[in-house]
Amino acid sequence: MKNNFGLAVTVITPILYLILFTHILIIYNYPFPVIAILLSIPCAIFFALVKFWPDVLHYKNSLLSTMCFYLLPFLFAINYTFDFAKPAVKKYWITNAYKHDFPSSTNEESGGYEYYFYITPANNMNNEDFLLQEKFKSTKLTVTEQVYYRFRKGNYFYIEKHRGLLGIGWTTYR
Numbered sequence: 153m154k155n156n157f158g159l160a161v162t163v164i165t166p167i168l169y170l171i172l173f174t175h176i177l178i179i180y181n182y183p184f185p186v187i188a189i190l191l192s193i194p195c196a197i198f199f200a201l202v203k204f205w206p207d208v209l210h211y212k213n214s215l216l217s218t219m220c221f222y223l224l225p226f227l228f229a230i231n232y233t234f235d236f237a238k239p240a241v242k243k244y245w246i247t248n249a250y251k252h253d254f255p256s257s258t259n260e261e262s263g264g265y266e267y268y269f270y271i272t273p274a275n276n277m278n279n280e281d282f283l284l285q286e287k288f289k290s291t292k293l294t295v296t297e298q299v300y301y302r303f304r305k306g307n308y309f310y311i312e313k314h315r316g317l318l319g320i321g322w323t324t325y326r
Contacts, residue, residue: 166195169221176228178296180322194220231318239312244271247290249305267300269293271309299325
C-alpha cells in the first residue's frame with residue numbers, strides 16, 4: 153500500500169505542477185520559450201532522479217522526489233505575493249488593437265490567436281502637433297486574451313512594472 157501511495161504521488165505531482173506553475177507564470181508575462189524552459193527544468197531533474205536513483209520512487213523518498221516541482225513555484229509565488237514596493241507606472245493610449253489568426257495544420261479551423269495593441273505614451277495626447285500627425289509612432293505590445301478583451305482602441309492603458317521581492321520582475325495592466 154505504501155509503495156502505491158508513493159507511486160501515485162510521484163505520478164500526480166508532475167501533472168499538478170504543470171497546471172499550477174503555468175498559472176503562476178501567466179502573471180509574469182514571459183514569452184512561450186521562457187515558460188517552456190522554466191517548466192522543463194524540474195521535469196528534467198525529476199526524470200534524472202528516477203533514472204539514476206531508482207529508490208526515489210519509494211514512499212519514504214516521495215517528498216524528496218517531488219521537491220523539484222515545489223521549489224520554483226514557491227519562489228515565484230513568494231516573489232509575487234510579498235512584493236510591497238511601489239511599481240513603476242506608465243500611462244499609454246491604445247491607438248489600435250488587433251487579433252491575429254494563425255492558420256492550423258488542417259485548413260478548416262483556426263490554429264490560435266495572437267493579441268496585441270499599438271500604444272503611444274499618453275503625455276503626447278495633449279500636444280496638438282502630435283494629434284495632427286497622420287501616423288502615430290506607436291509601439292506594438294503583445295498581450296493575453298484576457299487583457300485584449302478588457303481594453304479597446306482609444307482607452308488609456310497603464311503598465312505597472314513591479315520589481316518583485318526576489319528581484320524577478322512582473323507586469324500588470326490596468
